[in-house]
Amino acid sequence: MEIIELISRILGASVVFATPLIFTALGGVFSERSGVINIGLEGLMIMGAFVAIVSNLTFHSVFGAATPVVSLIIAMIVSAIFALVHAVASITFRADQVVSGVAINFLALGIGLFLTKQWYDKGQTDFIESPIYSSNVPLLNKIPILGDMFFTGWYWTSYLAIAMAFLVWFIIFKTPFGLRLRSVGEHPMAADTNGINVYKMRYIGVMLSGAFGGLGGAVYALTVTHNFSHGTIVGQGFIALAAVIFGKWHPLGALGAAIFFGFAQSLSIVSSDIALLENVPSVFMLIAPYVLTILALAGFIGRAEAPKSLGEAYVKGNR
Amino acid sequence: MFSNRLFNILVPIISVLLGLISGAIIMLIFGYNPIAGFAALWNGAFGDAYFFGETIRQVTPYILSGLAVAFALRSGLLNIGVEGQVFMGWIASVWIGISFDLPMIVHLPLAILAAAVAGAFWGFIPGLLKAKLGVHEVIVTIMMNYIALYLSNSIVRNLLSDGADRTEKVAETASLQSNWLAEMTFYSRIHYGFIVAILMAFVMWFIINRTTTGFELRSVGFNQHASKYAGMNVSKNIVLAMVISGAFAGLAGAMEGLGTFGFMSIKAGFTNIGFDGIAVALLGANTAFGVILAAFLFGVLKIGALNMPTAAGVPTELVEIIIALIIFFVASSYMIRWVILWFKKEGK
CATH class of the missing domain: 1.10.790 (Major Prion Protein)
Known part of the structure; x- marks a missing residue:
């Protein structure tokens, strides 16, 4: 039964790293499907992590056991509002979306660290007192094999992330709202002609990406790091962006890609346990997600087709 | 109007x-107090010779990374991968710097050249993918950044040292550091690199404004289809733009490797030289002269800021x-x- 124990260990570690990526990648899907490139996912995660940690520290005594949930919600709301900056710049002021996203990343880190210095008088915050704990799902964890693999020692946020991916899939592909969102990203002029408010849809797309990106960063902070510093979010946002593209701008594809990237990240940690991978230098494990993304983009793993008008500002009346 | x-x-x-x-x-x-804050910033950048030396030291790689971003943007390409190209240039220059025993007149140019080549190679890959397969250069360069980060860490740990966190110092003959400049500025880390940076700004101006290649690069940046119709080789120009851009970025790495630090160490994250280069290029309106001014401004802000906590809180x-x-x-x-x-x- 050693092999099952090993699989459940790898699976558990993968899912811990994958969960924040899933949330953030879903946010990326919303934004990019509406035609707005979001390089700023990293910054949105930073904002989410910062807000979650601060609200967790502040409201710990008020909400008690409910603190983690409250901090996740606050992080989502603040990050959605923060994403407005990207929306205003890239949709209304027609700024280059990539540049605006880069600025978001700078701005989030600057604000986070500035306020940390301001409020805690040091480079990082204190450690939070009510993080999210891993737990077993009652009854289901008694199922032989499957119970060990999927229902033992996971964080509840992981189940939420997977459920959310299916929900987002339903919203984007099975509801009128999703159809409008996609049409705005593919051919905004045609959508406008049909009476869809292009600007409104794109604002909603970017703000949803803020909410989900913030949730991703918040989950990472509350499950993995437990405090906020300059090193809390280092590149997870960009991996989430890679997951969006690797998953071909599809929510379920992004889910799969995020789990794969989580697996790749966990491998560099648990590979010492696996006889087959013991001799592979860890650097190959570390660069694997990025190399695979490039290969995917180059069309070696099926062609990835971006939304048609991704990255183009929509100017009413222009042809 | x-x-x-x-x-x-x-x-x-x-x-x-x-x-x-x-x-x-x-x-x-x-x-x-904003006035006290900005005064602290000003003094932190220009207050005395030491601060001024540090400011110039900071401006040097900014000019080069700014040129890298600006050069690619002139051809309509956004090179977010400057960060990774800086890493590759840095590691290449240090590698040459520590492993050869040559007279300075050969060693230093060789180390600098190696940095440019390594950066150029790191720019070549996304350039080729863009030109031949139409892959968006932004995503590829972001991915290349991480590959460069982990690769250079692994090289430092396994190839250039015995599991240590940093390499040894580069040989005297490959160093850009100067006792004369250091003494003049109360032992700041200023080095001869700023001459290289200014020279490269001139090179960029010359290529872009005074050569046929530059004309073609700009033309591709304005309109690929028109350029193709006019008989230009669009693919070749895209690759060339990324290669030259990467070379500038590699040189920025050499400034850190041969000048500021004199070694390469394991990095937990990015140096931000490359990302700040995007800001520099944008503010400098993608011109060589504008990049120098913008790099100076950001250098002043970054170094001056270090004085703000002590002088103004x-x-x-x-x-x-x-x-x-x-x-x-x-x-x-x-x-x-x-x-x-x-x-x-x-x-x-």
């Missing part, structure tokens, strides 16, 4: 002013916020143009 040229000069100036004003407002909100990170806002304002130049035109109309 305002001419386009005037707009191009006004937009960066207004953006910087707006950024600084926002910084002042933030300081006011948090109960600091303001956290250093305020400057990061100011820089981010400046990028926003430059990127949203449409808004600034619109406001200027509106004022113009009202004034009539």
Whole structure:
């Protein structure tokens, strides 16, 4: 039964790293499907992590056991509002979306660290007192094999992330709202002609990406790091962006890609346990997600087709 | 009506002013004295010879990374991968610097050249993928950044040292450091690299404005289809633009490897030289001269900020916020143009 124990260990570690990526990648899907490139996912995660940690520290005594949930919600709301900056710049002021996203990343880190210095008088915050704990799902964890693999020692946020991916899939592909969102990203002029408010849809797309990106960063902070510093979010946002593209701008594809990237990240940690991978230098494990993304983009793993008008500002009346 | 040229000069100036004003407002909100804050920043950059030396030291790689981003942008390519190309140039220059025993006249140019080649190679890959397969260069370069980060860490640990966190120092003969400059500036880390940086700015100006290649690169940046119709090889120009851009970035790495530090160490994250290069290029309107000015401004902000906590109690990170806002304002130049035109109309 050693092999099952090993699989459940790898699976558990993968899912811990994958969960924040899933949330953030879903946010990326919303934004990019509406035609707005979001390089700023990293910054949105930073904002989410910062807000979650601060609200967790502040409201710990008020909400008690409910603190983690409250901090996740606050992080989502603040990050959605923060994403407005990207929306205003890239949709209304027609700024280059990539540049605006880069600025978001700078701005989030600057604000986070500035306020940390301001409020805690040091480079990082204190450690939070009510993080999210891993737990077993009652009854289901008694199922032989499957119970060990999927229902033992996971964080509840992981189940939420997977459920959310299916929900987002339903919203984007099975509801009128999703159809409008996609049409705005593919051919905004045609959508406008049909009476869809292009600007409104794109604002909603970017703000949803803020909410989900913030949730991703918040989950990472509350499950993995437990405090906020300059090193809390280092590149997870960009991996989430890679997951969006690797998953071909599809929510379920992004889910799969995020789990794969989580697996790749966990491998560099648990590979010492696996006889087959013991001799592979860890650097190959570390660069694997990025190399695979490039290969995917180059069309070696099926062609990835971006939304048609991704990255183009929509100017009413222009042809 | 305002001419386009005037707009191009006004937009960066207004953006910087707006950024600084926002910084002042933030300081006011948090109960600091903005005048004391900015005075501390000014003194931290120009206060004495040491601070000035450090400022020039910071400006040097910014010029080169700014040139790298600007050069690619002239051909319509956004090279976010400058960060990774800096890493590759850094590691290559240090590698040559520690493993050969040569006279300086050969060793130093060889180390610098190696950095340029390594950076160019790191730019070549996304350039080729863009030209041949149409893959978006932004995503590929982001991925290349991480590959460079982990690769260089692994090289430092396994190839250039015996599991240590940093390499040994580069040989005297490959070093850009200068006792003469250091003594003059109370032992700041200023080095001869700024000569290389200024020289490269001239090289960029020359290539872009005075050669056929430069004309073709700009033409591809304006309109790929028209360029192709006019008989230019668009693919070749895209690859070339990324290669030259990467070479500039590699040189920025050499400035750190041969000048500022003299070694390469394991890095937990990015140096931000490359990302700041994006801001520099944007603010400098993608011209060689503009990049020098913008790099100087950012160098002053970054180094001056270090003095802000001690002299005025303001956290250093305020400057990061100011820089981010400046990028926003430059990127949203449409808004600034619109406001200027509106004022113009009202004034009539």
